[in-house]
Amino acid sequence: MAAKHHVSGAGYLAAWIALLVLTALSYGAAHLALGGFGTPVALGIAGIKAMVVLLFFMHLIEASTSMRVIAAVAVLFIVFLCLGIAADVAYR
Amino acid sequence: MKERDHSWEVDEQFENLERQEYTARLGMWIFVGSEALLFAGLFGLYTAYRILHPAAFAEATHHNNQLLGTINTAVLITSSFSVAWAVHAIRMDRRKAATLSLGVTLVLAAGFLVIKGFEYSHHFSAGIYPGVHYSSEELTGHGPKLFFTLYYFMTGLHALHVIAGMTVLGWIAVLVRRGRYTSTRNAAVENGALYWHLVDLIWIFLWPLFYLLR
Numbered sequence: 001m002a003a004k005h006h007v008s009g010a011g012y013l014a015a016w017i018a019l020l021v022l023t024a025l026s027y028g029a030a031h032l033a034l035g036g037f038g039t040p041v042a043l044g045i046a047g048i049k050a051m052v053v054l055l056f057f058m059h060l061i062e063a064s065t066s067m068r069v070i071a072a073v074a075v076l077f078i079v080f081l082c083l084g085i086a087a088d089v090a091y092r
Numbered sequence: 093m094k095e096r097d098h099s100w101e102v103d104e105q106f107e108n109l110e111r112q113e114y115t116a117r118l119g120m121w122i123f124v125g126s127e128a129l130l131f132a133g134l135f136g137l138y139t140a141y142r143i144l145h146p147a148a149f150a151e152a153t154h155h156n157n158q159l160l161g162t163i164n165t166a167v168l169i170t171s172s173f174s175v176a177w178a179v180h181a182i183r184m185d186r187r188k189a190a191t192l193s194l195g196v197t198l199v200l201a202a203g204f205l206v207i208k209g210f211e212y213s214h215h216f217s218a219g220i221y222p223g224v225h226y227s228s229e230e231l232t233g234h235g236p237k238l239f240f241t242l243y244y245f246m247t248g249l250h251a252l253h254v255i256a257g258m259t260v261l262g263w264i265a266v267l268v269r270r271g272r273y274t275s276t277r278n279a280a281v282e283n284g285a286l287y288w289h290l291v292d293l294i295w296i297f298l299w300p301l302f303y304l305l306r
Contacts, residue, residue: 009180016173023165030158030304042300049296057176058289059282064114067121074125078132085136089143 007056015056022049101277109277116279117286124290127253131294134246138301141238148235153306155220155231156243157211161303164207165295171200172292175261175285178268185275187268194265197288201258208251215240243302250294257288 026045034041055061060068106112142149178193219227222244226237264284267273273281 006183007176007180009177012173012176012180015176016169019169019173020166023162023169026300026304027158027162030300030306039305042304043297046297046300050293053172053289053293053296057172057292058286063121064118066118070118070121070125074128078128078135081132081136082139085139086143089140 005062007059007062011056015052018052019049022052113277113279116283120279120283120286124286127290128293131246131249134242134249135297135301138242138246141235141242145235145238148231148233149239150306152231152236152239153302153304155215155218156303157214158303160207160211161299164204165299167200167204167207168292168295171197171204172289174200175288179278179282179285182268182273182278182281183275187271187273190273190281191265191269194261194268197261198258198265201254201261205251205254208247246298247302250291250298253291253294257284257291260284260287 022045026042029041029045030038054071058071060071102109102112106115174193174196178190178197181187181189181193215221219229220231220240221227222241223237226240228236228240261284264281268281
């Protein structure tokens with residue numbers, strides 16, 4: 001718990017702009033005919049946006065391992081739950 | 093801990109203020125993780141119903157106003173930025189900037205709710221109510237009804253979190269203004285911000301699920 005390296009003001013600005021650009025990209029992608037790739041692309045971009053929020057706005061990039069583990073476990077269990085349900089419903 | 097005596101603000105079980113602040117942050121992360129799992133069940137339900145009724149879900153998504161949903165996404169992302177900026181400011185003892193950033197966050201949050209309210213009233217006028225009250229003549233059948241019931245439940249629960257977050261951040265803004273927090277003592281500001289970022293995170297996924305995937 002020694003002196004931590006804090007996210008800088010420029011870091012927050014960059015994260016904000018990145019989130020807006022990713023939102024615009026996702027909006028644009030939704031209007032292309034991507035066929036079966038539409039869903040993975042939209043959720044993939046949402047996943048990247050979530051990582052930006054978690055790492056920079058929520059400071060996981062400067063946080064201790066215990067906090068990163070808590071966040072990772074929550075994310076992992078949500079993904080497992082949705083994948084498990086998807087597999088069950090799709091292949092029943 | 094050299095020049096100033098912080099002993100008055102440290103509980104006896106903690107060695108020093110830094111330890112106490114660390115524990116508060118860790119506790120908040122556990123809370124945020126549990127909150128995320130509350131929404132996980134609903135995301136799971138959405139997954140199941142979307143696979144069972146793909147065409148109906150795509151058709152129902154067309155009814156949602158993509159422009160308003162996207163504007164709200166930008167509003168919420170910007171509010172996340174402004175609350176992050178408040179933490180950034182208080183870490184440097186800039187109380188005025190922190191208070192102002194929290195104020196901007198509250199205004200954006202209120203804007204989000206107003207836009208959401210317009211969307212709800214538009215749905216109501218089309219007979220789109222949740223559950224048994226669903227009476228749309230345009231989108232009939234089981235699928236759209238399931239879609240909109242999930243839509244109301246998930247965006248409604250999210251809106252309740254927005255209101256809770258506004259209450260917390262409003263209270264913190266008052267305390268920041270009164271000089272309660274400093275560059276060394278600010279876990280409460282950061283924890284309030286963490287809650288707000290969670291609200292943003294959930295919306296980042298609600299937006300494609302209810303507006304984009306047609």
